[in-house]
Amino acid sequence: MxxxxxxxxxxxxxxxxxxxxxxxxxxxxxxxxxxxxxxxxxxxxxxxxxxxxxxxxxxxxxxxxxxxxxxxxxxxxxxxxxxxxxxxxxxxxxxxxxxxxxxxxxxxxxxxxxxxxxxxxxxxxxxxxxxxxxxxxxxxxxxxxxxxxxxxxxxxxxxxxxxxxxxxxxxxxSFESLPADAPASAEWKLPGDLGRRYAGVSGDRNPIHMHSLTAKPLGFPGAIAHGMWTKARALAQIESKLPDAFEVEVRFRKPILLPARVEFASSNEGEDILFAVRNAKKGTPHLDGRVQPLKATNSKTAPKSGRKKTT
Amino acid sequence: MLTAALEGLIDRYGLQGETLGEVAGGAVLKHSRDRDLTRESVLSTRLAAETPAYDVQQACGTGLETTILVANKIALGQIDSGIACGADTTSDAPIALNEDLRETLLEANRERSTVGKLKQLTKVRPGHIVPAIPRNEEPRTGLSMGEHCAIMATEWDIGRKEQDELAVKSHKNLAAAYDRGFFEDLMTPYIGLDRDQNLRPDSNLEKLAKLKPVFGGPEGTMTAANSTPLSDGASTVLLASEEWAKERGLPILAYISEAQTAAVDHVHKREGLLMAPAYAMPRMLDRAGLKLQDFDYYEIHEAFAAQVLCTLKAWEDKEFCAEKLGKSKPLGPIDRKKLNVNGGSLAAAHPFAATGGRIVASLAKQLNEDGKGRGVISICAAAGQGVVAILEAPGGAK
The missing domain is CATH 3.10.129.10 (Hotdog Thioesterase)
Structure with missing residues (x-):
């Protein structure tokens, strides 16, 4: 029901x-x-x-x-x-x-x-x-x-x-993680108000993301980044590599304490893309992810509004 | 928006993963953080990241100038394919810091000691909060483009009615082109829009006659309807050698056969700011061995209805053609039925750097539909510049 x-x-x-x-x-x-x-x-x-x-x-x-x-x-x-x-x-x-x-x-x-x-x-x-x-x-x-x-x-x-x-x-x-020593391709400087900014666009105002004063009573040393922001930011980093039809899985590891400097790494071989977000200094893993293209049968049944047009 | 327009082109012609010779693009209103706008945009698309790109800026001529740049490199054999493009977002124009504040902050930054920095910062005044908003103003004359065009309209004695007529025709032609599906394979929808928002299909002379003049004072002839609104838009044009296109089974819509850029001295010689295309045209025609009447289509960018009418009048004017262009005979009139047949900037509006690509793409498609024929493009630009070019159908001239 x-x-x-x-x-x-x-x-x-x-x-x-x-x-x-x-x-x-x-x-x-x-x-x-x-x-x-x-x-x-x-x-x-x-x-x-x-x-x-x-x-x-x-x-x-x-x-x-x-x-x-x-x-x-x-x-x-x-x-x-x-x-x-x-x-x-x-x-x-x-x-x-x-x-x-x-x-x-x-x-x-x-x-x-x-x-x-x-x-x-x-x-x-x-x-x-x-x-x-x-x-x-x-x-x-x-x-x-x-x-x-x-x-x-x-x-x-x-x-x-x-x-x-x-x-x-x-x-x-279980999916294979990107090796911890895979070289980073980008560094992101995450501002202290990132949680509030993302809360503003997502509606996710969980106190653990808003401010250290609201995060501390819930057992965190300070405000932490939203997991779904981290996932979104990682996918934005590789958006030109994403096929139309795909599955993307992520595991959230250690929370990102804001403000933070984190690094992004991804694999650039084969069909799948493995990616990771890590602490820029210590290498602590924050997020592991994998993108897998869906088989063509799925994407073929996809009439797109507008974008696909043939001459 | 440029990325979305590029993706539309990539999807249409199956360019995913292709390494092109280059992508030349531009934007007129650009923030300093938009350095390498075109390259950054390419990196967001599914083109191979190995495709080089660069920014070009020549005011309203940007789009056509990028087309010429890429086409010339292809003609020279330096590259075999490329994209010419342009985008402008006038609704999201960059606003700079107040100039005095900017100088104060830079001074503070140059100071080594904290005390020195603080001393500089005490010079910040409440008035500094007023930002520097970009204005559509000629730096050397202090006049806006519209005010310049109003001077031209007076000099060339261009009436209100003929300007309004041109505006109505622009809207009618663009609406008709949409109705017959002409833009179906040219337009990439973007956040809910799949046609130009500025288009007023029901535009008519009676309505336009009621509008108050916006340039040239109370006696002026230029209104909001016969002057082109600045808007948001992006356009892209795929250019390639014949071999490259044939290898990929892509249709050849048109050939670019000639181009010319010219400039006038609008400051000291007081030439009409937007009259440069009038000078560029005869130079190009002479080189091509053509007369102004040898075209099936005339695509003249409607910055203002008055600009188009001044230019056409100048080509018919014996004195102007003799004294300014050094011609024993005037270039003569054109068949007005062939002018901006699928609508012009008055109806489609004018996202600065995107206008050239819009015109090149629509003219190329029109020529390909006809199979034979020749079209000419004329675009005026700020700072007294003008760009013209000739496109020919794959089947050659009629």
Whole structure:
């Protein structure tokens, strides 16, 4: 069973609800997430008639380093799905609060680029909990459809720390990382306000990204960069190498403490592109990623709005 | 926007991964951080990163001048393929720091001691917050292009009605070209737009007659409708040797056979700022052994309706042709039905450096549709310059 929304949920109100479980005892209230246990059925959400706003895409592209094109940056649909993610995780029947969850992995499949003016349906579904050595994981699965056809999919794996499942298998997908000694091709200087800038274009105002004063109470030494910003920035770095149809998986490693100097490295051989974001001084890994082109059968069924024109 | 336009061309002609001879491009309004704009843009596309690129800037002539540069290198055998392009985003014009503030900051930077730096910084004044906004103004005359053109319109006695007529025709021709799908394979949509936003298909003389003049004072003849609005746009043109095109099975739409650039002294000799194409044309025609009447299409950039009309009048004027161009006979009139047949800048608007590419691409397509024929392009530019060129259909002249 899924609920269909006719407008995007208000993120600020959802944050308020998402944060409520942090107040001792609040989880006992029926409209506040919490109580532990399993993720119930019936939390799937669907939002129809979604059209990206050009100004919002432009602002997002600027913060992430993408060229503003007639098609959406590959990570952009995540922005459209984010309010639904928050709505799922702040539902009263959700077993725990969204604040404090760790984004450990994200994979996106783009079957074809989405035109900036195409009308989309966004669907979000949480999976069941899985034991993990450091706690429990679940995934938010997102689909974007245009005219009934799935054109974009994403899986975000979240970790809820706590409970000992030391012998549980790791849930992360295994893909080969770029060797740690692969030479860097770029260095990015990330300003201290990067989290606030990205929050402005994404709506993701998780306190751990906003300021050291709001990050410290949540156990971080300072504000940290958004994982999805890091992924977007990395893909912007190689945007001229990306095929129309591809899958990109990333593992989020150590958080990037802002401000920071980080370096980007990628492989430039074969069909797949392996890439990594590391601390520029210490080499600490922040993100590992892999781009894999989809087989031609997928991209052929992709009529593009506008861009593909033959003479 | 330049990247998107390049990607459109790359998609259309299957240039993914190609190493081209070069990409020459430009923008008129450019921030200092946009150094190597064209090269950076190429690096964002799916062209091979080994494709060299450089920036060119010649005001409104930029787009056509890049075409000539690339075409000449191909003709000389230095390269076998290239892209000429241009882009301007007048809606996002760079705004510079207040000049006094800039000098103060540079002075402070030159100081070695902290005290010295602070001393310099005390010179910052509240008035310094007013930024330097780029203006459409001639540095040596202090007049805007429109004001210059108004002087030309008065000198050449160009009436309001004929300017409005040209504007209406421009809109009608562009609308008709869109309606018959002429731009289908020329236009790369960009963030929700797939046709020129400035186009007013229902433009008519009665409506235009009501507008107040914007240049030349209350008695002026130039209005917002018969002067071209500055806009955002990008254009690209793929140029190649015959062999290169044939190897890849690409269609040859047209050949570039001649080109000429000229300039006038608009400062001391008080020549019309936008009259340089009038001088460039006869030089090119003489070299090509052609008369002004030997063309099937005339693509004259409509910076202002008055500019087009002044230029045409000058070529018909015995005195001007004799004294200024050194011609015993005037170049003569052209068949107005052949002028800007698919619309001009008055309808499409004028994103400075992109206009030349727009005209070259549309004229080339038109000539290829006809199979035979010849077209001439004339573009006036700020600072008293003008660029003209001849395109011929693959089947030669009619």
């Amino acid at each position: 899924s609920k269909t929304l006719d407008s995007s949920p208000s993120i600020l109100a959802l944050y308020a609800r998402a944060a409520l479980p942090m107040i001792p005892g609040a989880s006992l209230l029926p409209f506040v997430p919490g109580g532990g246990g399993e993720i119930p059925d019936g939390l799937d959400l669907e939002l129809t008639g979604v059209i990206a706003k050009a100004e919002a895409v432009a602002a997002y592209a600027k913060v992430c380093g993408f060229t503003l094109r007639d098609t959406l940056p590959v990570t952009y649909p995540h922005m459209l799905a984010f309010p639904l993610h928050m709505a799922v995780m702040s539902d009263g029947s959700f077993p725990f609060g969204a604040v404090g969850l760790v984004h450990v992995e994200n994979s996106i499949v783009q079957k074809r680029p989405i035109g900036i003016d195409e009308e989309m349906t966004v669907r979000v579904r949480p999976t069941k909990l899985q034991p993990h050595p450091k706690g429990k994981t679940f995934s938010l699965e997102t689909e974007v459809l245009v005219a009934g056809e799935v054109v974009w999919e994403s899986t975000s794996m979240m970790l809820r720390r706590g409970g000992s499942n030391g012998d549980a298998p790791k849930q992360e997908k």
